[in-house]
Amino acid sequence: MRKPLYNIVIFIFHIITLILLFTLCIHFNVIKLDFLDFSKEAVASFFKNDYVVNIVCTILTVAALYIIQIKYSKHKLKSxxxxxxxxxxxxxxxxxTHELIKESKELSNEIEExxxxxxxxxxxxxxxxxxxxxxxxxxxxxxxxxxxxALTYPNNWILIDSVQTVFFINLNFKLLxxxxxxxNRRPNLEDEYPKIESLFTLYEENGDDKVLIQLGHExxxxxxxxxxMSKYWFSLLDYLGYDPMPIKLYxxxxxxxxxxxxxMSEFLKLPVAQQNKISRKVQKKASKIYLKYRIRNFFK
Known part of the structure; x- marks a missing residue:
């Protein structure tokens, strides 16, 4: 779920272009930097003002810690x-779920007819x-x-609890x-699937039309x-930067x-040095294939 390589490259090109443009403007005196020529006294007086310096340092420290914490938390969660x-x-x-919903589109078309x-x-x-x-x-x-x-298994909430614990979730409204x-969607699914099973069993037993209609509704x-639910989970995994392809390739x-x-029991019987050697070899090949895949899908 990494960002497309195309977007990353274009972003870098934009930054480089802006820097070059700014440099050329300065070189040809299109932009003058006289207004940036602060006197030593002004700079010294700024840093001598403890109140202002403390506020600036606090803001910068909080911002840096927040960014580092987000990056570190994502890494540790996936590790x-x-x-x-x-x-x-x-x-x-x-x-x-994606495959199931894809196949249900035909059902939706039939119902529309x-x-x-x-x-x-x-x-x-x-x-x-x-x-x-x-x-x-x-x-x-x-x-x-x-x-x-898969989407409502009780152990899944270990991940949700971990996300809430390690992230400053109230300061991250996207994640929140x-x-x-x-x-919000979890109770619906936990309630609906057992209902479907019980209604299906009941309909198989008595063939009641009312039960059938209720079953169809459920x-x-x-x-x-x-x-x-699958879209919400996908958004969460996308936020965490999870990319399943390298693992699948490996x-x-x-x-x-x-x-x-x-x-794997046979593999684990090997000496640790040999296990590491095999893993590195496979990982290297998988990384090459993945890189080629990203290049081939550069514009996607």
């Missing part, structure tokens, strides 16, 4: 084994709509469960907004909430280069 494991699981859930029929009775429409949602649920029942678990959105709500290369050690 923490437990948090990193949670991040990896959540990202898998985001990818699965039903809405366009002016002759259809409202009760018939509700039943037909519910049947379509039910068919979609039956087809993706496993995905519903996995997505719900993301965390609050995740917390499935629709779940799809909306899980979509938003794992793929490791399995390809050393199939005998696909079982």
């Amino acid at each position: 923490d084994f437990r948090c990193n494991e949670i991040i990896h699981d959540v990202y898998d859930g985001i990818e699965r 039903l809405e366009k029929d002016p002759n259809m009775d409202f009760n018939v429409y509700r039943k037909e709509e519910a049947l379509k949602y039910l068919a979609f649920y039956k087809k993706h029942k496993g995905d519903f469960k996995i997505c719900n678990i 907004n993301i965390v609050n959105n995740i917390k 499935i629709h709500r779940f799809l909306v909430d899980i979509d938003f 794992i793929e290369l490791f399995k390809k280069e050393y199939p005998d050690y696909e079982n």
